[in-house]
Amino acid sequence: MRSFAILAAAALLLNGCQTVSDVFTEPQPNxxxxxxxxxxxxxxxxxxxEDGIVAYDxxxxxxxxxxVRSLCNYYGERPIIANLELDMAFGRGPAAEGDSHVYEYFVAVTRRDIAVIEKQVFPITIRFQAGEDRVYLTETIEAISIPRATAETSGVNFEILTGFELTxxxxxxxxxxxRFRVSAGQD
Incomplete structure (x- = not known):
């Protein structure tokens, strides 16, 4: 489990006498x-x-x-707990060296159009098999904890933003x- 899940579990335990399993097995409508x-x-x-020159080679x-897909749950006055799925595609172009590469992407929870509450960067290593130039996968991040001031604070006040760490x-x-898409130069 990623660190968001640890934070969420700690927040749930600190906010009441119910166990985590009790909270998750007693779903109520959001x-x-x-x-x-x-x-x-x-x-x-x-x-x-390569060399910053914009050319396919x-x-x-x-x-x-x-x-990007997300589901969430409200539990009384506790933080909103969200799960996130990212469908991602990776490519290896003509100037790529090696059969693996480490990418970094971020997940940030923000107060809508105001400020970042928390941001985490996740490394992901992609391995390309011999002759393979594309890899597709889904990354899952579970139990993102989104703090609320009161039980009436709605999820509409927040955003979960994702992207790659870029130079x-x-x-x-x-x-x-x-643009050069993952499938650039392919049929």
Whole structure:
């Protein structure tokens, strides 16, 4: 389990006499909507370019967050607990060296349009088999704890944002509107 799950379990135990299993086995309808979960447009893809030159032959490793899904539960006055799934695609272009690469992506909980409450960065190692230039997978993060001021505070006040950790050059490339998708140059 990731550290979000540990924080969530600790928060649940500190906020009442029920056990964690009691809370999760006694589901009640949510009193409000789940926080919006999305991938930031500027950070939902990563393209490594050899020498920073924008040309297909210079494309190294690439990655893209294809979809973000989230479910959540409210438990009385406790924090909202959300689970997150990220569909991701990774590519190995002509300039990529090696059969594996470590990418870093982040998950941040924010007060909607105001401030980041917590952000965590997760490394993910992708291994490409011989002759393979693309890998698709789903990453799951369980038990993201979203603090609330009162039991009436709704999930609509929060967002769960995801994206890749980017260099300033990679961010500028994404913002320019240029693209090399995971499947660039393929049928």
């Amino acid at each position: 009193i409000g909507p789940c926080p919006t979960a999305l991938s930031l447009y500027d950070a939902h893809r990563i393209v490594e370019l 210079n494309v190294g490793f690439t990655g893209e967050i294809l979809a 300033p050059e990679q961010l500028a490339f994404n913002r320019s509107g240029q």
